Structures are given as C-alpha cells and as structure tokens.
Amino acid sequence: MTGTSPEHDVLIIGSGAAGLTAALTLAEHKRVLVLAKGKLTSGSTAWAQGGIAAVLDAGDTFEDHIRDTMIAGAGLNRRETVEFVIEQAPRAIARLVDLGVPFNTDDAAGASLHLTREGGHSHRRIVHVADATGWAVQSALVKAAEAHPNITLLPDRSCIDLITGKNEQRYSGSGRVWGAYALDAATGKVEAYTARATILAAGGAGRVYRFSTAPRGATGDGIAMAWRAGCRVSNMEMMQFHPTCLYNLEVKNFLITEAVRGEGGQLKHPVTGHRFMPDYDERAELAPRDVVARAIDDQIKRYGLDYVHLDISHLAPEFVIQHFPTIHEKLLGLGIDMTKEPIPVVPAQHYTCGGILIDLAGRTDLPGLYAAGECTESGLHGANRLASNSLLECFVFGEAAARDILSRWDEFDPPPPIRQWDESRVTDSDEEVVIKQNWTEIRRFMWNYVGIVRTTKRLERAAHRIKLLHGEIEDYYGHFRVTTDLIELRNLLQCADLIVQGALRRHESRGLHFILDYPGMLEEARDTVLVP
Structure with missing residues (x-):
C-alpha cells in the first residue's frame, strides 16, 4: 500500500483506554483506523485491577487530589x-457510566458509586x-468501537516505525508524521498505513524488566518509534515498581492490588511473622508505592x-471475598486461601512514568503526531504515579488529543x-535463538542493575552491555525479515538505553x-529530557 489510505483520516496505534477513547471521540466526525499489536484486549488496560481516581465524595476536593498527586x-x-x-x-467517569461500565455502587438503586481508598x-x-x-x-470501549461505523479495528499489526517526511517518494526533512x-x-x-494525523497510544515499557x-x-x-523519528523523551528513569506481585514460579505477573493494603492487609516477614512496614514509615502499609517497594526489597536482600507475606486473613472471610473476588478465585486455584493464610509477594515493574x-493537547515534538497514555510523559505523574491516576490519564489525554x-x-x-x-x-x-538470548539478557541486567535501588557503577555496567547489544541487534535487524519478536527486541533495547x-x-x-551514590534530593525538581 503506498500513498494515502483514503478510507481513514486518523491512525491510532494501540487499542487500550487511551487509543479507544480517542477513536470514539474522533469517530463522531472522522474515519479512524486503530492498529493493535495482538488481540484488541491484550494491552495493559484490561489488566488494571484497582480503579480510577476521581473527586466524587462529598468531603473531597480537587485541591486535595492535586496535592496527593504532587506529593506522590x-x-x-x-x-x-x-x-x-x-x-x-x-466527566471521564460519567462518560464511562454512559458506555455501560458497571461500577460498584453503595445502594441497590445504583445512585452512588462505591469509592475505595488506596495508598497515597x-x-x-x-x-x-x-x-x-x-x-x-x-x-465497554471495544464494544462501543466495534459498533461504530467510522472505526476500523485491525488486530495483530506490529508497528515497526513511524512514516515521516524521509519516507515520502520525494524525500522531505520536515519530520512530519504520516x-x-x-x-x-x-x-x-x-504495509504502510497513512493518515493525516497519528496518535501513539502504545503503552509502557515494562517488559524491559525480568519481573513485571x-x-x-x-x-x-x-x-x-517516537524517539527514532525525532521526539524528545522525558523522565525514563522513573520506573514504578508495584510492591505486591504474586510470587509463584508457574504464574508470572499476577498482581495483588494496592486495595488489599488499603482495606487492611499487612506486610510480614515470612519466617518470623514480624509486621515490618511501621519500621520504615509511619503510614505503614498505606505509604506510597515507592516506599513500600523499597521496604520489601530491603527485607528480601x-x-x-x-x-514476603501479604496477610489479610485477620479480616472476615465474607469481606475479603466480596472485595477481592478475582484475586480470591485465582489464588484458590493455586492452593492459597487468602481468607485463611498470607499471600507470598515480591515487587515487580509496574508502570512507566516517563x-x-x-x-496538554497530547501534541509531541513532531507535526502530525500525538500521543496519550502510558507511552507519554505528560507531567501528571512526576517522579512516582499516584495509584489509580493512570487509567484517568488515558481517558483525559485520549479525548484531549x-x-x-x-x-x-x-x-x-x-x-x-x-x-x-x-x-x-x-x-x-x-x-531465532539470538533474539531469545538477547531478550533474556536485557531483562536480567535491567532487573539487577537498574532496579528499585541503583548505583552509578551498576548503571555504567548496564550502559556497557547495551552498547554491545546495539551493534548485534542492528546488524540482525539489517539482515533478516522483521518478525514481531525482532521488532519488540529492538524497541526493548532502545527503551533500556533511554x-x-x-x-x-x-x-x-x-x-x-x-x-x-546520591541519597539526597536536590532543591529544584527538574525533568530529565533526552533529545534524539
């Protein structure tokens, strides 16, 4: 396919909350094509257990939510x-209710939404x-998008690179994205999928790490892709580690939501049973994620x-099952009854804050290119994302773009x-063994050298490994047909480098x-902006 795709006005890369929110807003007036790398539901949105933060409670204020976000x-x-x-x-919550998202309510009539609380x-x-x-x-988003005549959804499309002026038949150095x-x-x-405007909503870079x-x-x-095309990226060192991922050698990356601690779960030493969070922070289990993750990392090392153990078995079984039905059922299948015994947990990479x-309009440095959601640094999360602000960011910036x-x-x-x-x-x-070997190597040294606690020496070791792998992977990329695995490996290494x-x-x-090496905090908060 060359030239224009006359049947589509806007291209969206990613079918999660940010991408589909943008698609549904645009489709009122334009024809939209959405590309998803795997299935339409294979992104991070579907995995989000917690919820969406919004000021809806009588005693709450925008100023309080702003302050909590800035502190985190x-x-x-x-x-x-x-x-x-x-x-x-x-407004974003109201739109989701209109789309038919069945939020929990406090009353039989469903007039008031049930609100829970999370750390921070x-x-x-x-x-x-x-x-x-x-x-x-x-x-709800996929259902609405599938029903819309102006939206075309194409799963199983792995994007390789953005099309810019240099890919025009008459070369241009404009940097314009097509x-x-x-x-x-x-x-x-x-294939070349072209459009007048493009929105990147391709999610985060969590798989750079061994545990995620x-x-x-x-x-x-x-x-x-944005970096290679010429966009600046910011604060990539701000990788959020979720404190409580299930430790199970068979089941990778099953998350035990923050809300388990929010509702009274306690973190304990697995041998002595000592509840250790009060030793690290007066907020104990309700401290922000980075504090809790570092405490667990310290105990483990x-x-x-x-x-370590996360224990909520001191609460009534009915309460636990009612609040955490999915987690309870999943753990029972693995032989753990969370109403009677603790859950083994480890920290794992969880969210890309940079x-x-x-x-504020979702515009990037390149004309014609917008971005929204976890692939962006909008200024919302700063040095650590406040729980349940991530889906919110997707809805707000998807619509803004x-x-x-x-x-x-x-x-x-x-x-x-x-x-x-x-x-x-x-x-x-x-x-193909080259790809598998390099993938494993990147994820292992990133976990060991660029994890929850870092040193300059470890970071320099990682940088040295990345330099060696760059040559190897670019050589491979230049000689062989692209596969999804090769595309992902190339992108993983680029993100590890950033x-x-x-x-x-x-x-x-x-x-x-x-x-x-630098345990203190500087007086002035500055973004780490990298320029390609």
Missing part, C-alpha cells in the same frame, strides 16, 4: 497538567468494578528471602505518496529513582 510525584509533576487531568476526572490518597476516591476495573472498561509501517502477523507482509506486572506486549514500542514528551485534531483539522494536509517497505536485501532468519541514560543524568534520589 515528589514535586516533579507539572502542576498545570495535574489540575487539567483531575478537573476532567468526574487522603480520601476515598477510587471508583471500581470489584477488582477487575480494567477488564470492564476495556470491554502514519506507520506495520507487520501483519497473519501474512508476514509489511505488564502484559507481554509492553515493550515500549511507541516510545522507541537483608534476610536472603525469595518473597515517556514521549507531550503538551482527539479534540485538538478536530479543532485544527484544516491544518492537516492529505498524505503524499509514500515509499513501500523495502525487503529486497533481507532473508528469513535462521537463528532508562539508563536518564538514570545516569539524575544526580539525586527522588521518587522512584533511588540511587545510593
């Missing part, structure tokens, strides 16, 4: 972004669908443990003729970036 973000947040997102939150929040303000909010939201090249997993063919709660596809594709730099495109539509020219993907000099790979570069530049410990 260790002052690195941009206040205008925090205000913008939090003031839009009640000063009020109950989390709306939820039991402990499977993300799945309910994703299902869409993306993507691999069709079924046919193995690479992110789905398998969270390989930082959007961040890496200090005592040579594989995991990413592609965007403004769509509204900006609609309001400026006359500025977007139709795409010029674009060069086809060139496969003339490559062959099929004869050694994380390490960011971490080496930040000479302080702030929020999620804790480095033993």
